[in-house]
Amino acid sequence: EDKVVQSPLSLVVHEGDTVTLNCSYEVTNFRSLLWYKQEKKAPTFLFMLTSSGIEKKSGRLSSILDKKELFSILNITATQTGDSAVYLCAACEYGNKLVFGAGTILRVKS
């Protein structure tokens, strides 16, 4: 059965801390891995990763994929209160639907 597991389920940090969110996946015919940020309602797209070992960056956020070990990490440096959200990871199979993990709830305290 296809599955995506995210860890930790939740964490609380202070502003300025660096956090690492984990996502492991088991899907057949893997195509890509996606990260989304969900603050209150609609998830917003962060990254799509298709190749192993190539880091994608956007400001303080970065992500990398390891297709051999079947996992991805999302790093957030110098966290701010605006980073508080649920971070969703999803694995995409060729010609198929996305499989979502349960999400990591991040709370950044000022």
Next chain:
Amino acid sequence: DGGITQSPKYLFRKEGQNVTLSCEQNLNHDAMYWYRQDPGQGLRLIYYSQIVNDFQKGDIAEGYSVSREKKESFPLTVTSAQKNPTAFYLCASSMSFGGGELFFGEGSRLTVL
């Protein structure tokens, strides 16, 4: 602006009543999806449509129905057969099915009293 519009944002219904959630997109996307989100769980796929006049069951289709008569529209009906309908419902679209990035609507929160 291009995007996905879901309505209503909040909906209360009594047990035994069918309700229909609206989803409209003006992104010219072929594929559309309905997900359900419960606390502590990831998004679970209810139904998806790869192209107009076609739709397929997802992982948790029981108690739900959809239609795709127009490219822009993919309404979801939550029927009285759905045993636990109280949830947050998200509609999404993508340029093509399985093409990766999904664009999401703002969601509809359904509470059954």
